[in-house]
Amino acid sequence: MKDQMKDIVALCKRRGFIFAASDIYGGINGFWDYGPLGVELKNNLRDRWWHDMVIAPPIGPDGTPISIVGVDSSIIQNPNCWEASGHVGGFNDPMVDCRESKKRYRADHVFVLIPKDGEGVSFAFDKDAEDELIEKRLKKLAKGKSIDDFEREMLDQIPAANFNNIVGPDTKNKGTLTEPRQFNMMFHTYVGATASDDNKAYLRPETCAGIFLNFKNVVDSSRVKVPFGIAQIGKAFRNEVTPRNFIFRSREFEQMELEWFCEEEDVPKWFDFWVEQRTNFWLSLGVDKSALHFLDVPKDDLAHYSSRTIDVEYKFPFAAPGFDELEGIAHRGNYDLTQHQKHSGAKIEYYDQQENKRYLPHVIEPSTGLTRGVLALICEAYTVDENRPSGVYLNFHPSMAPKKAAILPLSAKPEHVEPAQKLYMELRNEFVVDLDIKQNIGKRYARQDEIGTPYCFTVDSETAEDNCVTVRDRNTMAQERIPLDKVKAFLREKINGG
Amino acid sequence: MKDQMKDIVALCKRRGFIFAASDIYGGINGFWDYGPLGVELKNNLRDRWWHDMVIAPPIGPDGTPISIVGVDSSIIQNPNCWEASGHVGGFNDPMVDCRESKKRYRADHVFVLIPKDGEGVSFAFDKDAEDELIEKRLKKLAKGKSIDDFEREMLDQIPAANFNNIVGPDTKNKGTLTEPRQFNMMFHTYVGATASDDNKAYLRPETCAGIFLNFKNVVDSSRVKVPFGIAQIGKAFRNEVTPRNFIFRSREFEQMELEWFCEEEDVPKWFDFWVEQRTNFWLSLGVDKSALHFLDVPKDDLAHYSSRTIDVEYKFPFAAPGFDELEGIAHRGNYDLTQHQKHSGAKIEYYDQQENKRYLPHVIEPSTGLTRGVLALICEAYTVDENRPSGVYLNFHPSMAPKKAAILPLSAKPEHVEPAQKLYMELRNEFVVDLDIKQNIGKRYARQDEIGTPYCFTVDSETAEDNCVTVRDRNTMAQERIPLDKVKAFLREKINGG
Numbered sequence: 001m002k003d004q005m006k007d008i009v010a011l012c013k014r015r016g017f018i019f020a021a022s023d024i025y026g027g028i029n030g031f032w033d034y035g036p037l038g039v040e041l042k043n044n045l046r047d048r049w050w051h052d053m054v055i056a057p058p059i060g061p062d063g064t065p066i067s068i069v070g071v072d073s074s075i076i077q078n079p080n081c082w083e084a085s086g087h088v089g090g091f092n093d094p095m096v097d098c099r100e101s102k103k104r105y106r107a108d109h110v111f112v113l114i115p116k117d118g119e120g121v122s123f124a125f126d127k128d129a130e131d132e133l134i135e136k137r138l139k140k141l142a143k144g145k146s147i148d149d150f151e152r153e154m155l156d157q158i159p160a161a162n163f164n165n166i167v168g169p170d171t172k173n174k175g176t177l178t179e180p181r182q183f184n185m186m187f188h189t190y191v192g193a194t195a196s197d198d199n200k201a202y203l204r205p206e207t208c209a210g211i212f213l214n215f216k217n218v219v220d221s222s223r224v225k226v227p228f229g230i231a232q233i234g235k236a237f238r239n240e241v242t243p244r245n246f247i248f249r250s251r252e253f254e255q256m257e258l259e260w261f262c263e264e265e266d267v268p269k270w271f272d273f274w275v276e277q278r279t280n281f282w283l284s285l286g287v288d289k290s291a292l293h294f295l296d297v298p299k300d301d302l303a304h305y306s307s308r309t310i311d312v313e314y315k316f317p318f319a320a321p322g323f324d325e326l327e328g329i330a331h332r333g334n335y336d337l338t339q340h341q342k343h344s345g346a347k348i349e350y351y352d353q354q355e356n357k358r359y360l361p362h363v364i365e366p367s368t369g370l371t372r373g374v375l376a377l378i379c380e381a382y383t384v385d386e387n388r389p390s391g392v393y394l395n396f397h398p399s400m401a402p403k404k405a406a407i408l409p410l411s412a413k414p415e416h417v418e419p420a421q422k423l424y425m426e427l428r429n430e431f432v433v434d435l436d437i438k439q440n441i442g443k444r445y446a447r448q449d450e451i452g453t454p455y456c457f458t459v460d461s462e463t464a465e466d467n468c469v470t471v472r473d474r475n476t477m478a479q480e481r482i483p484l485d486k487v488k489a490f491l492r493e494k495i496n497g498g
Numbered sequence: 499m500k501d502q503m504k505d506i507v508a509l510c511k512r513r514g515f516i517f518a519a520s521d522i523y524g525g526i527n528g529f530w531d532y533g534p535l536g537v538e539l540k541n542n543l544r545d546r547w548w549h550d551m552v553i554a555p556p557i558g559p560d561g562t563p564i565s566i567v568g569v570d571s572s573i574i575q576n577p578n579c580w581e582a583s584g585h586v587g588g589f590n591d592p593m594v595d596c597r598e599s600k601k602r603y604r605a606d607h608v609f610v611l612i613p614k615d616g617e618g619v620s621f622a623f624d625k626d627a628e629d630e631l632i633e634k635r636l637k638k639l640a641k642g643k644s645i646d647d648f649e650r651e652m653l654d655q656i657p658a659a660n661f662n663n664i665v666g667p668d669t670k671n672k673g674t675l676t677e678p679r680q681f682n683m684m685f686h687t688y689v690g691a692t693a694s695d696d697n698k699a700y701l702r703p704e705t706c707a708g709i710f711l712n713f714k715n716v717v718d719s720s721r722v723k724v725p726f727g728i729a730q731i732g733k734a735f736r737n738e739v740t741p742r743n744f745i746f747r748s749r750e751f752e753q754m755e756l757e758w759f760c761e762e763e764d765v766p767k768w769f770d771f772w773v774e775q776r777t778n779f780w781l782s783l784g785v786d787k788s789a790l791h792f793l794d795v796p797k798d799d800l801a802h803y804s805s806r807t808i809d810v811e812y813k814f815p816f817a818a819p820g821f822d823e824l825e826g827i828a829h830r831g832n833y834d835l836t837q838h839q840k841h842s843g844a845k846i847e848y849y850d851q852q853e854n855k856r857y858l859p860h861v862i863e864p865s866t867g868l869t870r871g872v873l874a875l876i877c878e879a880y881t882v883d884e885n886r887p888s889g890v891y892l893n894f895h896p897s898m899a900p901k902k903a904a905i906l907p908l909s910a911k912p913e914h915v916e917p918a919q920k921l922y923m924e925l926r927n928e929f930v931v932d933l934d935i936k937q938n939i940g941k942r943y944a945r946q947d948e949i950g951t952p953y954c955f956t957v958d959s960e961t962a963e964d965n966c967v968t969v970r971d972r973n974t975m976a977q978e979r980i981p982l983d984k985v986k987a988f989l990r991e992k993i994n995g996g
Contacts, residue, residue: 016567016719022576022711024844028689028699031574033712036567036720043548050541056926064919065926065933069514069534074750075733076529078520095691104691187687189701191526191737191749193593193602195686201526203687203701213520214531221514222534223934223945235573235733239689251689252572346522421562428554428563435563436721447721 004317008382009246011392015451017041017378018247030243030251032371037451040402040432042254042374046233048285048399049256049368053231058277061269068229068258069222073210075235076191079201084343085209085336087202092182094156095241098168100175105155105168106241107180112158112166113138113150120145122166124155124177128318129169141167141174156180185238187251203237207255208365210234212336215261216348226350226361227262227270233370245318247371254370261350261361267307267331270364274329275310278366282312282326286397287380291315293323305333314376326376327368334360381452388477389442394452395475398495403453405491406434408444410460420459423469423484431491449474454494457487502815506880507744509890513949515539515876516745528741528749530869535949538900538930540752540872544731546783546897547754547866551729556775559767566727566756567720571708573733574689577699582841583707583834585700590680592654593739596666598673603653603666604739605678610656610664611636611648618643620664622653622675626816627667639665639672654678683736685749701735705753706863708732710834713759714846724848724859725760725768731868743816745869752868757830759848759859765805765829768862772827773808776864780810780824784895785878789813791821803831812874824874825866832858879950886975887940892950893973896993901951902929903989906942908958910935918957921967921982929989947972952992955985 012018016035020027034042052058053068060066082088094107105124113134114122123142125134134147155166155177166177187203190196204210211230218230233256240251247253262270275294283289295311302309309330313323337360341348349358381394398404407424409416417437424435434453436444441458448456456472463469468481471490482490510516514533518525532540550556551566558564580586592605603622611632612620621640623632632645653664653675664675685701688694702708709728716728731754738749745751760768773792780790793809800807807828811821835858839846847856879892896902905922907914915935922933932951934942939956946954954970961967966979969988980988 013715014719016716019712019715021572021574022579023715024711024838024842024846025576025578028572028574028576030689031572033572033708033715034570035712036569036716039568039570042570055930065923070537071534072532072537072540074519074526074529074531076519076526076735076750078523078526080523081520183691187689188693189685189687191528191685193681193737193739210531213522214517214533217511217517217521217531218514218533221512237574239691241691252574340522344522348522425563432553 004379004382005246007392008317008378011382011394011450012038012246012378015447017451030240030249032247032250032252037402038374041377041396041400042370044400044402045285045373045377046254046256046370049281049370050231050233052281053229053256053258057229058273061273066227066229067224068231068260069218069224070231071211071214071218072232072234073207073214075204075237076189076201077204077209077213080343081209081213081340082186082202084339085212086339087186087205088184091185091205093185093241094180095183096155096168096177096180098171098175098177100171100173101168103168103170104241105177107156108154109242110155110169112153112155113147114153115145116149116151121174121176123150124166124169126169127154183239183241185240187237187239205238206236206257206367207232207234208257208259208336208367211257211259212340215337215340216346219350226352227260227266229258229260231256231258233257245316245324247375248316248318248324250371253372256368256370256373258366260364260366262364263359264334264362267362267364271308271329271331274364274366278312278327278329278368282376284397285377285400286395287314287376291380292326295323295325303332303335305335307331307333314372314379316375317379325369326372327366329364329366332363332365334362336363337361388446388449390446390449393449393474396452396454398454401452401454402432403434403448403451404431404495405455405457406436406444406448406453408436408441408456408458410441410458412438415461415464416459419463419484423457423459423487427488427491430488431495445472455491502877502880503744505890506815506876509880509948510536510744510876513945528738528747530745530748530750535900536872539875539894539898540868542898542900543783543871543875544752544754544868547779547868548729548731550779551727551754551756555727556771559771564725564727565722566729566758567716567722568729569709569712569716570730570732571705571712573702573735574687574699575702575707575711578841579707579711579838580684580700582837583710584837585684585703586682589683589703591683591739592678593681594653594666594675594678596669596673596675598669598671599666601666601668602739603675605654606652607740608653608667610651610653611645612651613643614647614649619672619674621648622664622667624667625652681737681739683738685735685737703736704734704755704865705730705732706755706757706834706865709755709757710838713835713838714844717848724850725758725764727756727758729754729756731755743814743822745873746814746816746822748869751870754866754868754871756864758862758864760862761857762832762860765860765862769806769827769829772862772864776810776825776827776866780874782895783875783898784893785812785874789878790824793821793823801830801833803833805829805831812870812877814873814877823867824870825864827862827864830861830863832860834861835859886944886947888944888947891947891972894950894952896952899950899952900930901932901946901949902993903953903955904932904934904942904946904951906934906939906954906956908939908956913959913962914957917961917982921955921957921985925986925989928986929993943970953989 017038019033021031021033054070057068190199191201192199293313297309312327314326381396383395409420427433454474458470472479515536517531519529519531552568555566688697689699690697791811795807810825812824879894881893907918925931952972956968970977
């Protein structure tokens, strides 16, 4: 399963889904660019979320549609808002450096093997290291000892006093790790002409702050009434110590976040509502239920203001046989609004006219990674099939596929090309379609399989006579002949009705 | 006209189009957030541009559709790419400070009145200062002199040697300006744990670099052939010395850029093609031809690699009676690709199989401000009308209006609300519609006028009997009765067919 990530990354580059940012300059660690197909896939997921949240929000428990509006806030905000949210003081990762390799690790991503007998050095490993690899390394560096001679402990759980003589994960000799130190994950910059502390500002580490900051302005301008939601999609930035796993943990990424504002007593009802809604969202995009795992975060691990958080995890290949986070649904209390009211000095309480009371509503936050969602859709679609020329195809749900259909004239002769161009012009205002003229038809089918196009329409010499095209189904490779004037209806039914 | 900007800014806040970023913290100069209606308007413009460029690109001079693909590149790239593009060395604004007021000015945004007789001090003014204001100030600070006693010169044209004793534009006494110094407009940050020069990176000052960086990857993965285009929409950042004019000159903004790659000999043909296409784009969104001005940038002002640049200017109220830049259409030669090939060491030349030759194509770049476009659409739509309760309405083209229609039950009685909810549910999967239940109908019409909703459908007591609703036209305020089952067709024709 872990090797599958390599194949997926290679396909993504080869077919134009995702490239390393600044690839020709050797890249830049933790940053990725979306190619022609990646951007369409990402836009499809983005637009579907926005549609389901803001344009046509779900039907609430009372049978009528709930109320959600959107915002799009700035990446750079007044730095005081990050003091209020706790990010300046607390958004830290514990980090260690290796004295030999100079590499850097997050202490909570590394475990240590400590000798049970108290003799000799300890050895650190990447948290996903496999036993086979561990034994191999011990054989080399800790002669005569095996994995059974050690206790396993996460690096960030080891008291500072005991922190000595731990050999780093990537050293060839016995280079040791420095003590962990806290590292703030917000990127900073300077607004204005001088790079002084007075001008320091931050790139937002999450999009939700922009929602809380606009709570009052939205209430005052939009006639919304509690309960209601504010949604936002946008970029966020985290100076990750160790970006990894392709676009899963990158330094620049996109989020889709909803803050659902309700009265405190209604929190349990709405929490369950949102878990159900968000699960259905992923299922409707073709994600199999068995590929999702719901982690009910233990009470002891919750923030003081939260009564419950559920992480929706996906079976990313790099996490096999486990899962890793795709989305979090968190009760955040009214912590954020309280903090912003306190730090800004502005009165941002909601006024309930009917009850004649002012209060700061509680919040339930379904927070999704858009770029992680793209990765989940690609992983879910990736299907090995040795019975076809490409050896693999992307089984996207038609609504998510970057191209809904390809129109392929059998040859470059005008009698094939002209009807194909005509069909392309008819379809392209309603569907994202590809017109691909040259190359032999087998290679073109293979390409469309690899990019996950659900339907290929082939124009051949009979088309002029019978006004029909051959439609090929991506998954079954079955072909059937359908009239040219039925192609639109065919696609409508398959894509929107399916 | 200049006062109209104040009214527009106020309406944008009151109705939820645009708020100052971090408003409750007193804002942050040069940053803006988009509220519930602003984000829909911006998305409409974004999606229309993307559709017209990438999904259904224009028909070329040969009668067949041209080929354009999209990308979405990272805001932070390898810093070497900004050395290559010239932004590290040259993306500077000349900047002066006032010794008294401590305010900062762009030297190219300020002119100076220099005494013709060589006696006494010079006075600086904002480039848009009106004669009346100048005379008033001279009366106070340069007793006995009038505007005719001075020569006018732009501050950045004054040689350093002559740069002394210039009184700043906002000083109450005779506080003078410092000499201009160059100020790089790129925001910088640090990627990794240490804020050292080795880790310095930049927020992109324009989106086009991400296109050039991906030129080779796109060619290799997408089967495109010269001529073709790569399009991108995304945020860019400039540490403007003096952000101003609402969202026109902000520090964080969005661009929609196309790089059209063609052979050098075809540049004139494609240049004309793109000027025509881009003009038609704005006209199709309801911008009046008289509101646009085409500035053919004089040869002497062009970069050495460019044969032509046309700025498409819009009559923004703050520029009255003039215009200011909305979009630029520039021939960039093959300067960018040449620079990136040289600095990266990667071979990124295009290979023309038929001609068996390798070359770096020339580029024509239609570069549009998405956020400036939003401002142009709002300014164009803003219509004063004393004959209606709101006193003003936004005359958006239906395809750009944030809400296509409002559904208004005459009262909150179930016999009005239930058919309205039913109609809302029928329409909302196809159109962005508002269901607004409470408040008297006049106030609700006024609100829809102010947010630019082209059609209001009112459900009243007769609806149950005749299965009809009253439709009110935003611009004419005319009302007519139409059958419920014709509403969808009515909207389809008005919005898509209009």
